[in-house]
Amino acid sequence: MAIPIVLEIVFPPSWGVIAASVFTLISSAILGVLEAKGTHLKYSKFFNASSSISPKVPSRVGMLFFYTPPFLVGVASFWHFPNGDLRFLLLKSAITIHFFKRIFEVNFIHKFSGEMALDTMITVLVGYLFLSSSLVYTQILNQGLPEPSIDLKCCGVVLFLVGICGNFYHHYLLSKLRTKGGKDYKIPKGGLFELVICPHYLFEIVGFMGISLISQTLFSFSATLGCAVYLGCRSYVTRRWYISKFDDFPKEVKALIPFVF
Template identity: 45%
Template sequence: MVEGEMMWPSSLLPAVLYQLPESAFVTAMCVVSFASLAFAGLSELRGDHLAYSKFWHVVSGQQKRSVAAAGALLSGRTGMLVAYVPALVAAAVSFAVPGAVQGQRAQILAAALAVHFLRRVLEVLFIHRYSGNMPLNTALPISSSYLLITITMIYAQHLAIGLPEPPTDLLYVGVLLFTVGIAGNFYHHYLLSKLRKGGNDEKGYKIPKGGLFELVTCPHYLFEITGFFGFAMISPTIYALAMASGTAVYLVGRSFATKRWYKSKFEDFPVRIKLWCPISCDELGY
């Protein structure tokens, strides 16, 4: 049993997941992906933030770290392109690899992954506004992790070729969740971009307004989680489920950090805005 299975009733898993053949690679990736995401979420709770986060500069004395300690710096925009482009290329190229995406479910999964990362790249180029830099030694691990996630998700689905479909087929529910997730995520990213009308160099922060920002801290990450559970239903493998669960745990940790940050910066932060859902605006440079 891989670690991710412990989060779900054992009687439910066979009804919704493929019973994949043993794979040391997929099992290891399940454990590593879920554990690393959960650890990152706990780190956010403790105030230990990633080096591309706005919190890294302003919380817990981390603003005192030197540029030398952070490593070579990329612009925020370049750093995020480095993070996303390899995964986009991998998802697109999978259609050209013989046998990699056989069948409707595998093709929908690969297409959804390509759309997911294409949307991120387009947002980096045309929507997001950046006021900081990203260390190269942060951009490269993020890029590698997204690339591995994409490859592993497609490979785990590949292992299901010829296997019986799960008794409960959630493929089209997953497509719906993915569509809702990507649309809601984009819309709230767009609202965030409107906060900086003075251009990329404007560093003032504001309380986001509009959409679900009136109710929760950062709804764009609620939709991010929704999209990842869409992946898990499109490709009902234990790895996709472990990734969706790990992403949710990580973003919950960041929701605490974000609300704590907002309350420290804005005395008038509305009490009606709830913690759930996740969360932080800092991946976008906000």
């Protein structure tokens, strides 16, 4: 029953696309499980710089390093593949806007006080490059093929815009919690922080779901599911961390999904 429905909303995948989709989903799920078990990517509040033997770089430099190349992939896709249908144009635009927003936040919104491990920076860079390049490539493969019988790209544009705006707004709220150079953490307030501790992750997932509906490929849906699994695990760990650090943390505030999880 599920397979015919899937075939109505995705382009027929090649074996290479199926393999890339399975790899992306499994690798993201493994990272999520490791997060839940205490093995974290070495950055942000979960990274103890003194415990890592890997060389360290300032967090701002690291984030610029792994956001800029996938942004350039999006920009280059307009130049290398100027032709294509509306779906391809929307996908290229979404990828470019997504990573441009991240670069903008690193430069003008986020406040940094720590470092990240060099091996983490390289791992994340490779992951984002693979993601952006694969999204573009799988869409190229579909040029000229019959469209899925259920067209979801307009819904995808709406979800993408909701996701990127919601994510930006809650990153802005987070940035207001800390003075420049400060290293202290506070319980976030405002927006959906009153209901979940990681609304920025929730909107990140919504944004990626928008990209999936724009693209309508097996790979894009697999990448979004993998993103949801990883961020779900990371939000669970984040909530647990806040509970351990703040005695007054409101227990009714969930991790990712209001009133549910």
